[in-house]
Amino acid sequence: MEFFLQQTVNGLTLGSVYALLALGYSMVYGILKLLNFAHGEVYMFGAFAGYGVLTVLGGASAPLVPIWLMILLMFLAAIVVSSTIGVTLERFAYRPLRNSTRIAPLISAVGASFFLQAAALLLFTANSRTYDAPKLIAIQTGIPIGPIRVWMVRVLVIVTSFTLMILLTLWVNRTRTGKAVRAVSYDREAAAMMGIDVDKVIVVTFLIGSALAGVGGVMVGLVFGRVFHLMGFVAGLKAFTAAVVGGIGSIPGAMFGGLLIGFAEAYTTGYLSSTFQNLIVFGLLIVVLLVRPRGLFGRQELVKV
Amino acid sequence: MSDEMSDSAALLTLSDINTFYGQIHILQDISMEIRIGELVCLLGGNASGKSTTLKTILGIVSPRSGTIEFDGADVTEKSTSFRIAQGMAIVPENRRLFAPMTVLENLEMGAYLRDDDHSEDLEQVYQLFPLLADRKGQLAGTLSGGEQQMVAMGRALMSRPKLLLMDEPSMGLAPILVEQSFEIIQQVHEAGVSILVVEQNANMALSIADHGYVLATGRIVLADTAEVLTEHEGLKKAYLGR
Amino acid sequence: MKKRSQWPKLVLLFVAMALVAAACGGDDDAGAGGDTTTTAAAAPAATTTATTEAAPATTMAPEPTTTTAVEMQPCVASIGFIGPITGPVAFIGEVQLNWMQYAVDVFNEELSIDISIVEGDNQFDTAQSATLAAQFVDNADMVAAVGPAGSDNVDAAGAVFEDLDSDFSFVSPSSTRVGIAATYTGMFRTVPTDAEQGPTTADYMIAQGASKVFLIDDQSSYSTGLADSTTAALEAGGVEVVTESVSQDVTDFSALVSTIPDDADFVYLPWQVAANGQIFANQMAEQGKTIRIFGSDGMDSEDFTAAGSLVATFAPDIAGVAGSADLLAGFLAEYESTNTFGPPVFVAAQVIIEATYRVCMTGATPDRASVQAEIRNTDLADSILGSPVSFTSDGDLAGGQFFISEIQEDGTKKIAG
Numbered sequence: 021m022e023f024f025l026q027q028t029v030n031g032l033t034l035g036s037v038y039a040l041l042a043l044g045y046s047m048v049y050g051i052l053k054l055l056n057f058a059h060g061e062v063y064m065f066g067a068f069a070g071y072g073v074l075t076v077l078g079g080a081s082a083p084l085v086p087i088w089l090m091i092l093l094m095f096l097a098a099i100v101v102s103s104t105i106g107v108t109l110e111r112f113a114y115r116p117l118r119n120s121t122r123i124a125p126l127i128s129a130v131g132a133s134f135f136l137q138a139a140a141l142l143l144f145t146a147n148s149r150t151y152d153a154p155k156l157i158a159i160q161t162g163i164p165i166g167p168i169r170v171w172m173v174r175v176l177v178i179v180t181s182f183t184l185m186i187l188l189t190l191w192v193n194r195t196r197t198g199k200a201v202r203a204v205s206y207d208r209e210a211a212a213m214m215g216i217d218v219d220k221v222i223v224v225t226f227l228i229g230s231a232l233a234g235v236g237g238v239m240v241g242l243v244f245g246r247v248f249h250l251m252g253f254v255a256g257l258k259a260f261t262a263a264v265v266g267g268i269g270s271i272p273g274a275m276f277g278g279l280l281i282g283f284a285e286a287y288t289t290g291y292l293s294s295t296f297q298n299l300i301v302f303g304l305l306i307v308v309l310l311v312r313p314r315g316l317f318g319r320q321e322l323v324k325v
Numbered sequence: 326m327s328d329e330m331s332d333s334a335a336l337l338t339l340s341d342i343n344t345f346y347g348q349i350h351i352l353q354d355i356s357m358e359i360r361i362g363e364l365v366c367l368l369g370g371n372a373s374g375k376s377t378t379l380k381t382i383l384g385i386v387s388p389r390s391g392t393i394e395f396d397g398a399d400v401t402e403k404s405t406s407f408r409i410a411q412g413m414a415i416v417p418e419n420r421r422l423f424a425p426m427t428v429l430e431n432l433e434m435g436a437y438l439r440d441d442d443h444s445e446d447l448e449q450v451y452q453l454f455p456l457l458a459d460r461k462g463q464l465a466g467t468l469s470g471g472e473q474q475m476v477a478m479g480r481a482l483m484s485r486p487k488l489l490l491m492d493e494p495s496m497g498l499a500p501i502l503v504e505q506s507f508e509i510i511q512q513v514h515e516a517g518v519s520i521l522v523v524e525q526n527a528n529m530a531l532s533i534a535d536h537g538y539v540l541a542t543g544r545i546v547l548a549d550t551a552e553v554l555t556e557h558e559g560l561k562k563a564y565l566g567r
Numbered sequence: 568m569k570k571r572s573q574w575p576k577l578v579l580l581f582v583a584m585a586l587v588a589a590a591c592g593g594d595d596d597a598g599a600g601g602d603t604t605t606t607a608a609a610a611p612a613a614t615t616t617a618t619t620e621a622a623p624a625t626t627m628a629p630e631p632t633t634t635t636a637v638e639m640q641p642c643v644a645s646i647g648f649i650g651p652i653t654g655p656v657a658f659i660g661e662v663q664l665n666w667m668q669y670a671v672d673v674f675n676e677e678l679s680i681d682i683s684i685v686e687g688d689n690q691f692d693t694a695q696s697a698t699l700a701a702q703f704v705d706n707a708d709m710v711a712a713v714g715p716a717g718s719d720n721v722d723a724a725g726a727v728f729e730d731l732d733s734d735f736s737f738v739s740p741s742s743t744r745v746g747i748a749a750t751y752t753g754m755f756r757t758v759p760t761d762a763e764q765g766p767t768t769a770d771y772m773i774a775q776g777a778s779k780v781f782l783i784d785d786q787s788s789y790s791t792g793l794a795d796s797t798t799a800a801l802e803a804g805g806v807e808v809v810t811e812s813v814s815q816d817v818t819d820f821s822a823l824v825s826t827i828p829d830d831a832d833f834v835y836l837p838w839q840v841a842a843n844g845q846i847f848a849n850q851m852a853e854q855g856k857t858i859r860i861f862g863s864d865g866m867d868s869e870d871f872t873a874a875g876s877l878v879a880t881f882a883p884d885i886a887g888v889a890g891s892a893d894l895l896a897g898f899l900a901e902y903e904s905t906n907t908f909g910p911p912v913f914v915a916a917q918v919i920i921e922a923t924y925r926v927c928m929t930g931a932t933p934d935r936a937s938v939q940a941e942i943r944n945t946d947l948a949d950s951i952l953g954s955p956v957s958f959t960s961d962g963d964l965a966g967g968q969f970f971i972s973e974i975q976e977d978g979t980k981k982i983a984g
Contacts, residue, residue, distance in 0.1 A: 023825060026854065030821040146657030148842045150870070159852045171853045196437065203423050203434050210421035213383065215409030215438040215484070244818040245846040250655055254816040289822035294783070295812040 022167040027290040028283070029165070033174050033243060035282020036181035040236040041259035042266065042274035043188065044106075044229025050205035050269035051225045053122075054114060057129040059233060060256020061136035062106050066098035066234025067247040068140065071149050073097045080152035087156055091176070091242070098234035105136070106230025107223055115219075133252075140249035148248035151241040177239045184232060185275050192271060201225055205269060261301060265308045267315025276316060280304070333361045335394070336488055336519050337382065342391035344381050351377045352388070353543045359488065359521055359536075364514045366522045366530035366551070368560075369540035375523045376418065378540065379492055382521075383415060384408050396487060410438045412487030418496055420477040424466025428457055431465050431476050435483030443483060450479040453512065471502040478509060488519045495526045507533055531555045642680040642927035644938075646671070646919055647687055647703040647712030649724060649737075654690030655815075656839070658906070659716055663740060665902040666909040667713055670916035673897070678924050689715055693723035700727035704735055710923055710938040711736040711753075713915045716908070718744035719788050725751035734935040736942050738918055740911035743864070743881060744792055748962035755942055755958050757914040758881040759967025764864065765796025767969045768835070768879050772861065773804040777832035781858070783811045783823065785838045793837040793863055815840050824850045833861045841868035848873035864969070867907050872978045880970045885910045888953035895951075910951050918945050918956065 041063055048056045073094045078084035085093070113132045117125045153173050162169040192198035203211040204221045212218050240255070241247050258281060266277025281301055288300040308315060337359040344352040352374050359365045369375045380386045382393065384405040393401045400408055414435070423431050432450060436443040451458040454475040460468065465476055474494070481489055494510065495503040503526065511533045514520050524530035531537055537554040539547035547560060554560055648667050651660035664686065671682050685706060687699035696715050703709050704727070714737060715724050721742045728735045733752040745762045748754045772780060780801055784790040798808045809831070813823055815838070824847065827834060834851075836844055844866045851858070860876040867880040884907060885891045894913075898905060922941035926933040947956040957965045 026825045027822055030819070030825060033821070034819050141653060141657065146653070146655075146661065148658070148840070148870070150842055150845065154849050154852070159849065169855075174853075196433075199426070199430055199434065200437060202426060206423045206425055207421055209385075210417055210423070211434070212385065212405055213409075213415050213417055213421070214434045214480070215406040216434070217404075217406050240818065245849060246818050246840075246842045248842075250816070251818070254814075285819075286822040289811075290826055293811060294823050294826075298814070 023290065025166055026168050027286045029168065029170050029174065030290075031283035031286030032178055032279070033282070034285060035279035036178050037236050037239050037243075037278075038255075038258055038262045038281050039185065039275045039278025040181055040232045040239070041255060042262035042278040043185070043271065044233045045256075045259050046263040046266070046268050046270060046274035047201070047205075047225050047229045049263065050271075051201070051208070051222055052114065052118070052125070054125050055129060055260070056109075056114075056229075057126075057256065058109055058113070058132040058136055059229070059259065060252030060254075061133050061140070062102045062109070062230045062252070063233035063237045063240075063255055063259075064140060064247070064249065064252035065105055065136065066102035066237030067241045067251065068144055068149070068237075069097040069101035069234065070094035070238035070241050071151060071247055074151060074156075080155040083156065090156070094238050095180075095235055098238045099231040100234075102234025102237065103227045103231040106226040106233070110223060110226040115222075133256075137249055137252070144249055146249060148246045150245050151247070153242045153245065156242075171243075173243050177243050180235070180239065184235065188228070188232075189271065197221075197224060258301070261305050264315055265305055267312075267318030270315065270317040273315055273317030333363075334397075335359070336361045336363075336396060337521070338392075338394040339378075339382070340392045340394075342378075342381060342388045342393070344377055344386055344388045346377075346386075351543050352381065355381075355391070355540075355543075355545055357538050357545065357548070359519055361487075361519055362517065363535045364510075364520045364522065364533060365536045365538070366524055366527075366534040367538050367540060368524060368527045368530060368554075370525060372542075373540040374543040375540055376492065377543075379415070379490055379521075379523055382408075382490065383413060406438060409484065412484075413490060414481040414484045414486035414488070415490040415492065416477045416481045416494065418492040420473050422465040422468075422473055422476055422480070424464065426465060427462050428465055428468070428476055429461040431480050432457075432461075432483050435480035437484075439484060446483050446485055450482055453482070453509075454479055470498055471505060474498065474502065474506050475509070478513065482513065482518075486518060488521065489513065491520060491522045493523060493525065495524060495529060503529060527554075527560065642678070642924060642933070643682075644710045644923050644933050645683045645685055645706070645708045646916065646923075647685045647699075647706070647709050647714070647737075649687040649689050649696060649699050649703075649712060649714030649720070650716050651691035652686065652688035654688075654692065656691050656716075659741070659908045660688070660691075662902075662904070662906055662909045663714075663716060663912045666898065666905070666912040667916050669898050669901065670913045670920065673894070674917065674920045674924075678920070680920070680924055680927065682920055682923065685709060687712075687714070689720055689724075691717065691720065693719050696720040696723040697727050700724040700737075701731065704728065704731040709735075710933050710935055711738070711919045711942070713738055713740060713912060713919065715739060716741040717789065718742045718747055718792070721747055721751075721754065725754055728753050732935065734939055736919070736935070736939040738915035738942070740915045741881075741908055743789070745796070748959075751962075753939060753962075755915075755918065755962040757911045757918065757952075757956065757964055759964055759969055761793050761796050763967060764879055764881065764969045765793060766800045767971065768797050768861065768863070769800030769804060769806075771877070771971050772801065772833050772835075773806060775832070777801075777806050779807045779809070779828065779831045780833045780835050781809045781811070781827050781831040782835045782837075783813055785815045785836075785840070785843070786812055787815060787839055789839055789865065790837045790863075794835075797835065797837065815843065818843060818846055819850075820847045821850045821854070824854050824856060827851070827856055827858060829856075829858075831858050834858050835861045835863075836866060837863035839865040841866045841870035844871040844876075845873060848876065864907065867972075869906070869978075872974060874974055874976045874978075876974050877971055878974065880907055880972065881967075882907050882911050882952050883970050884972075885951055885953065888951070890949060891951045891953065914947075914950050914952060914956055917947075917950070918942055921945070 045059050048054060077090055083090050109132055113128045114125050117128055157172050159171055161172040163175055192202055200216045200221050203216060204218055208218055262277035262281045263274050265280060266273030284301055284304055285297050288297050335358050339355055339357045342352055342355040367375055381388050384403060392399055396411055457475055457479055494506050498506060507529050522530050531551045531554055534551040537551050538545050650663045651657055652664055667684060671684055675682055689695040689699055703712055715721055721739050728737060729751050736753040738755040740757055742756055743758055743761045745760045748756055782794055784794040801808050811823060838844055844862050848860055860873055862871060862878040864879050864881045867878040885895055922938050923933045925941045926937045931937060945957055950956045959965050
């Protein structure tokens with residue numbers, strides 16, 4: 021039981037980060053039918069932005085401001101940096117290609133991904149950085165759940181992630197702009213016919229998706245520690261998998277897919293072997309695609325006559 | 326042209342519109358006019374340029390030459406959302422509802438550009454289509470064809486349009502629903518909305534229209550009152566199947 | 568007709584500041600290792616105590632008996648460098664290139680010769696290594712090369728060298744796979760092999776009374792090779808080994824940490840990315856696991872500071888080698904930071920440069936065959952690593968050995984065996 025609980029907490033932490041990343045992937049796909057391969061790099065820059073603030077404000081061992089303020093500022097910096105990069109990508113890498121072939125923006129996305137990786141290498145060098153969060157929030161602090169104790173940083177990550185997911189769900193379902201985002205993802209042309217400014221909606225989508233990725237980057241830095249210029253690749257791949265498993269384009273699908281992948285990884289490692297982790301995760305992807313090609317929450321495309 | 330038929334002011338005027346898709350000359354010197362309170366139909370077969378005309382009116386495609394005036398202002402260079410804000414609304418071909426959204430959400434999307442309270446318009450739409458009030462929480466994609474047509478009409482009316490554009494309202498509907506659909510159009514028209522109906526079903530369209538234009542390969546080949554067109558020999562042969 | 572407001576500029580400014588901060592903030596973890604680590608070399612170091620102002624003198628080969636080089640015809644040659652200057656392990660390549668440059672600068676001045684470097688960035692990619700090898704063979708001025716790092720890349724480049732010109736020598740500063748030097752005529756290495764590391768590690772754990780070891784490889788060939796040789800030695804000693812595996816790119820080990828059995832005596836991590844080891848240690852602490860971590864040479868870095876843990880190293884931390892203090896200070900004055908991947912490069916470059924120099928001293932123009940012959944004759948009584956350097960007939964470092972040190976509470980390392 022203790023072991024199961026521990027693995028559940030492990031899976032929940034990882035899964036909530038994957039979910040935040042998958043959301044951006046899925047939202048952009050929903051709107052543009054574009055696989056934004058640079059999304060992982062947007063997340064990486066968010067992680068570095070958080071690191072930058074942490075360092076400027078004294079580092080984890082000697083913070084110059086209260087810890088809550090430090091963490092808040094780190095998240096804010098990541099949101100600003102990531103969403104700026106996301107919106108810039110949209111403007112210069114994707115928008116000019118929006119009416120060209122389907123493959124062109126895809127190639128542009130791959131190129132943007134490499135560009136951002138190389139930029140990070142030049143800016144930050146290849147050395148990996150460590151948030152050293154245990155010095156900021158001691159490893160001994162935490163909330164006891166039955167026989168185990170959950171570190172405060174994990175609590176923070178899980179709570180923040182779920183809060184953001186709930187806020188996002190409310191936003192797309194309750195607000196005018198949120199509904200417009202959904203409308204554009206369902207039928208871009210019809211949305212334009214309603215007077216919705218599609219360009220603006222696309223920018224907003226990149227803004228929010230990238231901001232979530234930035235928050236995810238800081239979370240990973242806080243809970244797992246290491247940030248480096250290549251961290252976006254694997255994370256992006258996992259987020260993509262989560263988005264596809266959940267049904268790419270679907271917001272609840274991305275959340276569910278992210279959590280599912282997180283749990284699958286934790287339980288596989290716990291009950292089988294870490295060697296099988298990727299085998300199980302990508303096996304899951306294949307099974308889901310075979311049984312439900314549109315993903316768990318995917319919807320049937322409207323047949324256009 | 327029988328301009329003397331109506332003495333109300335022009336709501337929409339197209340003058341010598343030429344529209345291209347790449348090198349292909351789609352619309353050639355199109356001129357037409359819809360006056361306030363009129364119901365005008367634009368007839369034509371497949372690939373005659375009907376849809377392109379609508380897209381040009383809405384600003385989804387821009388003409389290479391010619392001008393479009395709406396409600397007394399030149400809107401040729403204006404964006405779609407500007408034109409919609411000025412009072413155009415469209416019921417697209419095949420209705421194009423946001424299937425995974427509820428009926429209510431679809432209706433709200435119709436009022437997207439309006440910042441003011443639109444509960445009154447919602448009430449009016451529900452009065453016109455009482456069924457929609459019962460189905461407001463249902464996903465639009467799960468409705469029947471006729472019900473979807475009501476949502477599409479209602480959605481367009483939510484912006485309180487001066488000019489309602491209808492793209493092939495009979496397309497994909499069972500004959501009984503086509504009749505119902507045109508009754509609704511007439512009802513909306515009687516409520517004072519100017520309407521442009523783009524149709525292949527010339528019989529149906531002319532039965533409710535004041536004026537009609539006939540498009541063939543991108544040119545207007547006939548323009549007259551609905552009565553005259555209904556009796557037109559060439560048109561009978563080509564479109565009316567009589 | 569877009570409105571231009573001020574806030575985008577402010578946002579951009581903020582972004583720029585945050586990124587600059589992230590870029591500059593790195594110095595604390597890559598900081599000068601010199602004063603934080605003090606591994607004492609247990610090697611049979613015949614350390615020369617008489618340190619002169621000319622630092623390299625202490626690590627030089629016996630002084631040539633002939634006249635000074637100035638009167639000879641100029642000794643000119645070019646040496647290649649293959650390393651991961653960019654790519655996933657650029658932290659290795661950057662330091663290696665710096666040490667390469669440093670060695671050439673030091674010896675050019677010391678010996679009044681004119682050696683130049685041709686840089687080859689293999690991005691830690693075997694295909695790139697093969698391409699670079701072919702380019703180097705084509706370069707008629709090049710007598711030999713330092714590199715590559717990593718046994719997979721040595722294999723890729725070695726096959727090309729062997730095929731095109733077996734007189735071309737390449738001295739790898741970080742390749743520990745057993746038997747690889749015997750495969751390629753021109754290969755030498757300045758680090759010991761896993762044949763030494765695995766058993767040294769296992770012997771230490773057995774001597775500490777271990778009965779169960781939890782081993783996690785990082786899915787690289789370095790790691791699995793080392794895992795295999797250590798497992799074999801442990802099992803031969805009657806120790807139970809539980810094996811797991813996790814990719815280098817992963818930073819969440821918490822699920823794996825949960826599976827560590829409480830009765831394990833050591834968690835053995837033969838990993839290349841030391842920062843991952845630190846994260847692993849943190850996640851163990853988080854779950855209240857107190858089992859000792861034993862890291863391989865790849866974990867010997869300032870990035871891994873979990874007190875009480877052990878690490879093996881193929882080269883000593885030269886901060887602990889008294890005779891190398893001046894060389895290290897000279898290096899740090901110019902390049903700021905180093906790690907254990909660096910000094911073996913200095914030795915590799917030294918071996919090639921001195922071989923070239925000896926050829927020049929005979930009055931001949933250095934070519935690949937003569938340089939290779941002289942590399943075989945290498946016999947340094949001492950080196951920057953604090954130990955003598957000569958090669959076996961295969962090209963392996965003779966008498967190479969690993970060191971095991973324990974990380975102290977203050978982050979320094981103390982030799983443990």
